[in-house]
Amino acid sequence: MSDSPNPVDRAALAIAGALEHAGPGDLAAMRRMREGVGAPLFWRLAARHVEIDRNPEAWIAIARMLALLTPTGQPGARPALHDATRPLGAVLCDGGDRSWSGPTPMLSEARLARLLAARGKARRVALERALRMLANRRPPNPLVNVPEIAWAVLNPEAGRIARDYYARLDPAAALNAAQTKEEA
Numbered sequence: 001m002s003d004s005p006n007p008v009d010r011a012a013l014a015i016a017g018a019l020e021h022a023g024p025g026d027l028a029a030m031r032r033m034r035e036g037v038g039a040p041l042f043w044r045l046a047a048r049h050v051e052i053d054r055n056p057e058a059w060i061a062i063a064r065m066l067a068l069l070t071p072t073g074q075p076g077a078r079p080a081l082h083d084a085t086r087p088l089g090a091v092l093c094d095g096g097d098r099s100w101s102g103p104t105p106m107l108s109e110a111r112l113a114r115l116l117a118a119r120g121k122a123r124r125v126a127l128e129r130a131l132r133m134l135a136n137r138r139p140p141n142p143l144v145n146v147p148e149i150a151w152a153v154l155n156p157e158a159g160r161i162a163r164d165y166y167a168r169l170d171p172a173a174a175l176n177a178a179q180t181k182e183e184a
Helices: 007-021 024-032 040-048 050-054 056-069 088-094 109-117 120-137 146-154 160-183
Strands: none
Touching (some): 007 040, 007 050, 024 040, 040 050, 040 056, 050 056, 056 120, 056 146, 088 146, 109 120, 109 160, 120 146
C-alpha cells in the first residue's frame, strides 16, 4: 500500500496490491465484474476504503481494468503492476515496453483521439478496450502508474494521458525520421 495522502491513489494501489496476491478465482471474478455487480474481493476492498464505497460504479470499472492488466500466475508471485515513473499515456504509446523506439505506437493516434473525445460511460469503455489491448500485447512485466488509471476514470477531463502519450511518441518519431534520412 502507499503512504500517499490522496485517498484515490491509496485505493487504486490497494486494489493493485490485492490483485497481486489474489487467488486465481478472485482474479477471474474481478476481471468479469459488470457495472453494479462487484466481486467479493472488490466489496472487501470497498469496506476498507471509503473512497471506493463512495462511487462503487466507477471503482468497479477501475478494479476490472486493473484486474485485466494483472498477469496470471501464482498469488504473491505475480509482478507488481505499479510504477510511478510509467505514466498511463506513455504506456498506451509504447505498450509497456521501455525499450520501444517506434515508429508505430501500440494505441494509434486515431484511437487515442477517440478515447479522449469520449465522455461518460463511452470513455470508460474506450479506456477499458485500450487496456485490454495492452494486456494482450504487453511485455512480460508491464508497469504503469496505477493511480493514473483511477484518475482517468474519475476525472476524464484531465489532459495528462495525451501529454504523456505524445511525450513518448514524438521523440521516437523524430529518431525514426533521422534514421530514415541517414539510410536514404
